[in-house]
Amino acid sequence: MFCCIQSTDAERIAALFSPAFELASADTALFDAAALGRLMGAPDEVGRQVYAAALGAANVAMAANPDAAILAARNFPGVTILNDDAGTALADLPVDTLPLPTELLDLLDLWGVRTLGALASLPEEGVAERLGEQAITLHRLARATLARPLRLHQPDTVYEDRIELDHPVELLEPLLFLIARILNEQCAQLVSHGLAASEVAVSLSDYRRSIHLPVPMRDPKALLKLVQMELEAHPPDAPATAVAVSLTPVPPRRVQNGLFIPEAPEPAKLELTLGRIRGLVGEENVGIPELLDTHRPAPFRLSPRTPPQQSTHETSAPGQLAFRWFRPALAANVEVRENRPVRLTAAGIYGKILEASGPWRTSGDWWTSDPWDRDEWDVALNNGALYRLFQHREGSWHVEGAYD
Secondary structure (H helix, E strand, C coil): CEEEEECCCHHHHHHHHCCCEEEEECCEEEEECHHHHHHHCCHHHHHHHHHHHCCCCCEEEEECCHHHHHHHHHHCCCEEECCCCHHHHCCCCEHHHCCCCHHHHHHHHHHCCCEHHHHHCCCHHHHHHHHCHHHHHHHHHHHCCCCCCCCECCCCCCCEEEEEEEEEECCHHHHHHHHHHHHHHHHHHHHHCCCEEEEEEEEECCEEEEEEEEEEECCHHHHHHHHHHHHHHCCCCCCEEEEEEEEEEECCCCCCCCCCCCCCCCHHHHHHHHHHHHHHHCHHHCCEEEECCCCCCCCEEEECCCCCCCCCCCCCCCCCCCEEEEEEEEEEEEEEECCEEEEEEECCEEEEEEEEEEEEEEEECCCCCCCEEEEEEEEEECCCCEEEEEEECCCCEEEEEEEC
């Protein structure tokens, strides 16, 4: 037997009698009462005790299948016990008590079907032929013969913890010890639930730092190291009186490796390496190149996360050259004859220019404080290297990059 409770406090009442229950709606809870028979007796006695726990402010129904119990609890006051003749007990209920779409309800009204009993009296095969597969479920609901398992309610789990300190702590090492304790507990909980973390947020009193992970992770040692590097790069400006850590749960990353494909580095190890590099060269100098919608030279920026894929109809031609940007561009001395460059000298670069294509004159953003106005050349040196040069209108030359 299944017990359904219809009350504004249905979830709390159901939790008193069973740890596993279905929350059909905000005011309707349902649980399997078969095991309570040994403790409380017959179904009517179980229903009365549930009703008493609700202090009489609920409708309680017992039935052999979940949906019959829900229909009874929503439409009959007090305690209702439906035995084998549940369909007969529900026959007088209006047909709109079923989850019917408006167009189907209007059609049944045209047929003169206005109660569950009238719908149950129709042949199931004929209903299916005229109304489709969905109508079979509704027909069985009207007959109170639809059997299904409960959709158990799983409350949202919050993966966070907070530790209040007895006195302010300024040193990073004892704070990391407490953070490691929280991470170990929360990551173990993630693993038990089959999840991983996409973001780690650390709060030290009013100071807060968030780490957005490139791939879902749940290794507490790797997460602790990332937190350590983040706090070392951005230390708090005041002693901490509390430590809090929260994880954002997401499904874990699943990768199927090929037999003959070399294994890639572990994402956690790669992120730790990138974190160390950021600490050496600065966060703004580490990232993934992202193209910008502009005609400005070097039309890209470094994004900390993978940029969204841009749809394009262009295909890369085989043998297409790659270009390596120099940031900043190298100052150069260029010898010019008959308005064409013939020799190049720059830091680590020198040689005779055998071929030169250009100039391509480009300018823009003249209406802003950062305009550009220059001539560009692609040159081939006598050692086989290919470079792009540009000359500002005032005359200075630079090497912008090299073709690979």
